[in-house]
Amino acid sequence: xxxxxxxxxxxxxxxxxxxxxxxxxxxxxxxxxxxxxxxxxxxxxxxxxxxxxxxxxxxxxxxxxxxxxxxxxxxxxxxxxxxxxxxxxxxxxxxxxxxxxxxxxxxxxxxx
Amino acid sequence: xxxxxxxxxxxxxxxxxxxxxxxxxxxxxxxxxxxxxxxxxxxxxxxxxxxxxxxxxxxxxxxxxxxxxxxxxxxxxxxxxxxxxxxxxxxxxxxxxxxxxxxxxxxxx
Numbered sequence: 557x558x559x560x561x562x563x564x565x566x567x568x569x570x571x572x573x574x575x576x577x578x579x580x581x582x583x584x585x586x587x588x589x590x591x592x593x594x595x596x597x598x599x600x601x602x603x604x605x606x607x608x609x610x611x612x613x614x615x616x617x618x619x620x621x622x623x624x625x626x627x628x629x630x631x632x633x634x635x636x637x638x639x640x641x642x643x644x645x646x647x648x649x650x651x652x653x654x655x656x657x658x659x660x661x662x663x664x665x666x667x668x
Numbered sequence: 669x670x671x672x673x674x675x676x677x678x679x680x681x682x683x684x685x686x687x688x689x690x691x692x693x694x695x696x697x698x699x700x701x702x703x704x705x706x707x708x709x710x711x712x713x714x715x716x717x718x719x720x721x722x723x724x725x726x727x728x729x730x731x732x733x734x735x736x737x738x739x740x741x742x743x744x745x746x747x748x749x750x751x752x753x754x755x756x757x758x759x760x761x762x763x764x765x766x767x768x769x770x771x772x773x774x775x776x777x
Contacts, residue, residue, distance in 0.1 A: 560711075589764065596677065598769035599712075599754060614764065646712065654758060656702060657765065659712040 562647050562660035569637040569667045577632040579647030587650045588630035592643040637667045670695040672757050674768035681745050682776050689740040689771045691755030700758040701738040707751045745775045
């Protein structure tokens with residue numbers, strides 16, 4: 557039972573490069589989320605998708621875009637990476653928007 | 669807007685000692701509160717939620733609406749409890765949780 561799977565686990569980008577973080581869940585969950593985790597700042601919500609076909613901005617959406625490709629997949633795109641986007645990114649999903657979240661293992665992104 | 673505060677970034681106790689991780693929240697409605705835990709090199713996972721009123725791995729947390737707190741407690745800490753703990757608030761109907769900054773608990777032998 558894979559749960560929430562994120563790829564890649566590690567990535568180094570140069571400033572200005574673009575990339576997409578992939579996330580997939582196999583629990584038939586409706587809601588999916590992208591968070592970033594920075595030292596001393598906890599988890600901050602970037603974007604979320606309450607259900608297939610919908611996406612909404614979270615607390616820190618600037619510099620990111622998302623796509624809810626289908627019920628299983630929710631990708632996060634950095635169009636032009638900046639050093640301030642160096643962080644650990646977590647994808648999560650929940651059955652509904654009022655139930656517990658299940659997290660992926662995280663992607664450690666470094667922008668140089 | 670809702671807010672979750674975990675006043676201690678770091679907490680260190682000796683094995684067998686009681687431990688309390690503090691969480692305070694601000695929210696005008698009826699919140700749902702959670703504690704998540706992240707062990708070293710593992711993913712974040714749910715520890716407990718207030719509506720279940722369970723004891724998980726010896727941890728309990730009581731929602732105190734008067735003090736707007738949801739502190740996590742364990743009477744006798746174990747070394748394997750060393751981890752990062754996050755308190756989270758889910759606003760009813762909002763669909764997204766607000767997390768505190770986290771507390772790193774270290775249990776020394």
